[in-house]
Amino acid sequence: MEDKINQILVYSLLAAKNVLTIEDVTLLTGLSKSYLYKLTCTKQIPYYRPNGKQIYFDRAEIESWMKQNRVATESEIEQKAATYISTGIMQKGGLK
Numbered sequence: 758m759e760d761k762i763n764q765i766l767v768y769s770l771l772a773a774k775n776v777l778t779i780e781d782v783t784l785l786t787g788l789s790k791s792y793l794y795k796l797t798c799t800k801q802i803p804y805y806r807p808n809g810k811q812i813y814f815d816r817a818e819i820e821s822w823m824k825q826n827r828v829a830t831e832s833e834i835e836q837k838a839a840t841y842i843s844t845g846i847m848q849k850g851g852l853k
Contacts, residue, residue, distance in 0.1 A: 777814040785816075786823060 771781055783790050796802040803818040829837070 775816045777816055777819065779812060779814075782814050782819060785819060 767784070771784055774781060777785065779790055779793055782788070782793055793802065797804050797812060802822055803815065805813045805815070807813070
């Protein structure tokens with residue numbers, strides 16, 4: 758029970774932070790610390806290094822980074838296909 762309370766406290770504190778440490782980002786993303794270091798090393802994730810040693814992350818930037826490469830739902834794909842077909846025919850001089 759005490760572990761659950763501590764976990765709730767940790768997540769509550771994390772929710773209030775805008776500047777995150779690597780440990781915070783591991784909790785937020787579920788990615789391992791070593792993988793996050795790899796992402797920073799290859800400049801695939803936005804981060805800050807104010808003193809040249811410890812790295813920090815902006816919460817909004819991490820959340821935006823996590824939302825990259827959205828995968829469309831099946832209904833969205835079907836809608837795009839229907840729109841493409843109807844506008845493609847009209848542009849080619851087909852049905853008016």
